[in-house]
Amino acid sequence: MSLDDLNDDLTDAYGDLDDELSISLDRETRNELALLDAALEPEETDELVRRAIHMLFQSTVDTGKLDFQLRSGYDVTYDEYLSGMTFEEMTGADQYPTMDDERRYQF
Structure with a gap:
């Protein structure tokens, strides 16, 4: 040819x-x-x-652009999406109750 x-x-x-x-x-x-x-x-x-x-x-996944866009728009990464849970859920960081700062030091 x-x-x-x-x-x-x-x-x-x-x-x-x-x-x-x-x-x-x-x-x-x-x-x-x-x-x-x-x-x-x-x-x-x-x-x-x-x-x-x-x-x-x-290429969007490999360069991290997808994670950036997902984090910006949805506050998750592609790995979090695939696993079905956030990083906090994976590490157990979300299982502790939040501190009430107003009553924190009151007895």
């Missing part, structure tokens, strides 16, 4: 994206997806989108 064949496949894949995907893509994304489609030759373009989502998810 040659560069011309790649360009032809890329042009064909680029044109088919409107028919296969129900999302709108900017020019850069369409070019990248068309190139991946031409190079990797998946059964359907949807497979590339699924792979991209998996890769984005994995």
Whole structure:
């Protein structure tokens, strides 16, 4: 295969994206997806989108961005989500009663 064949496949894949995907893509994304489609030759373009989502998810987990977003929005980490309990619940820190500071030193 040659560069011309790649360009032809890329042009064909680029044109088919409107028919296969129900999302709108900017020019850069369409070019990248068309190139991946031409190079990797998946059964359907949807497979590339699924792979991209998996890769984005994995890199977000690996870099700690998912934990940061979860902690910011939900005050949990991904590990806490997977285990079904918070760090405090895992370590037993939440089983002690809270101190009433107003009555703490009263006898």
